[in-house]
Amino acid sequence: MTGLHWGILATGGIAHAFTSDLRTAGLDVAAVGSRSIDSARAFAEQYGIPHAHGSYEELVADPDVDIVYIATPHPAHVENALLALDHGKHVLVEKPFTLNEAEAGRIRDRAAEKGLLAMEAMWTRYLPHMVRIREILAAGTLGEVRVVSADHTQKISTDPQHRLNALELGGGALLDLGIYPVSFAVDVLGLPERATAFARISDAGSDAEVATVFVHPGGAVSTTVSSSRGAGANVAQIVGTEARIEIDRVWYTPTTFRVVGPDGTVIEEFDGGVDGRGMQFQALAAERLVAEGATSSDVQPIDETVAIMGVLDEVRRQIGVVYPGGR
Structure with missing residues (x-):
């Protein structure tokens, strides 16, 4: 493993499920960001996360975060993923990756430009x-x-x-x-x-x-x-x-x-x-890929996600x- 420090962007139900499985796998969760600081603090307290941020901008700017899990509703995925990539963070984007092919292509191209991993959180493929x-x-x-x-x-x-x-x-x-x-x-x-x-x-x-x-x-x-x-x-x-x-x-x-x-x-x-819900396997794959210097998943390549x-x-x-x- 790379020992990546995870940042959780948004605090809805899927973010809870994913973060619980990160903890099951013993992975490091460094920060959580929400549009509400109260929501972020409650989430951080529940999972023992050291940093809680009251905006997504603060989360992606956190120097302790290496990779961001995008857990917002899918219309916001493209904006949130590009924000994280522009701050030098790898991204694991909840499925569906975006609303359409054009938006998915924007994330793929920005990640390639930055030399960062962009991966769809199609967790089933990693089970x-x-x-x-x-x-x-x-x-x-x-x-x-x-x-x-x-x-x-x-x-x-x-x-x-x-x-x-x-x-x-x-x-x-x-x-x-x-x-x-x-x-x-x-x-x-x-x-x-x-x-x-x-x-x-x-x-x-x-x-x-x-x-x-x-x-x-x-x-x-x-x-x-x-x-x-x-x-x-x-x-x-x-x-x-x-x-x-x-x-x-x-x-x-x-x-x-x-x-x-x-x-x-x-x-x-x-x-x-398996232990937990099973969402930890995609996170373990992401950590492996980053350690290998990959910018695309070998299980579901980013070009396939876009297609x-x-x-x-x-x-x-x-x-x-x-x-x-x-x-």
């Missing part, structure tokens, strides 16, 4: 069961992979002011929930060559349910379903010509899976239990969702 799945795929155990399917469905408030429904906050099932299965499909099959999307739009104008069908290189197909109106099984499957992988509920968190042959024989079983935002842009174009200001 032990996903690491093992990529090893199985690389070994050719499944044969030729032909189909990937994954869902992310939750029952969330229908209040139009709720963050997940408010267009001004990038609300909708796609960016908050759909990013997981879309990123998973890209991880396994590569970026899609063709995309078709369908959605049900809520009264607030945001997408309540989204379904996608992607065609990937070689003709492999992926399907995803995301919903903020009902909780489903939340399982995933990778189907190859020689075997399949069945990932159990909840597939995007630490969980179990099986490799199953065409005749139903279980070839391998994996138990993915995935482009895929989500195309999905939004097809379902007719536009954020305020044409974003």
Whole structure:
């Protein structure tokens, strides 16, 4: 490890979850910043953080901070990430990385200019069961992979002011929930060559349910379903010509899976239990990358992050969702 000193930008629920897992992993959290000094101080007291700042500007200017975790709502990601990069800090940006491909490209380009790490906090990719799945795929155990399917469905408030429904906050099932299965499909099959999307739009104008069908290189197909109106099984499957992988509920968190042959024989079983929620693995990866002098993740390269935002842009174009200001 590099012994990086982490700064937490914002104090919402996801910041609490991430910081708790940083503590589980024994990593150093040097500072927290909020638009409210009272919120920052309460957060710092809860997690034993030495420095509390009443603005994001103060946080990124803190000389004790090496890397900043961006935990604001996604419309603010580009502004917050650029602010941190301009102060010489590496950034781990909550998913979705930004609202669109253009904003993601700005962060990528600024990080490259500064020689700093910019990485999407797609924590699922760094979990032990996903690491093992990529090893199985690389070994050719499944044969030729032909189909990937994954869902992310939750029952969330229908209040139009709720963050997940408010267009001004990038609300909708796609960016908050759909990013997981879309990123998973890209991880396994590569970026899609063709995309078709369908959605049900809520009264607030945001997408309540989204379904996608992607065609990937070689003709492999992926399907995803995301919903903020009902909780489903939340399982995933990778189907190859020689075997399949069945990932159990909840597939995007630490969980179990099986490799199953065409005749139903279980070839391998994996138990993915971990300490905490599992968000520490992306932080450990970020520390390793900084130690290696990398400016992009080897698990999810920054160019892929930007391209995935482009895929989500195309999905939004097809379902007719536009954020305020044409974003």
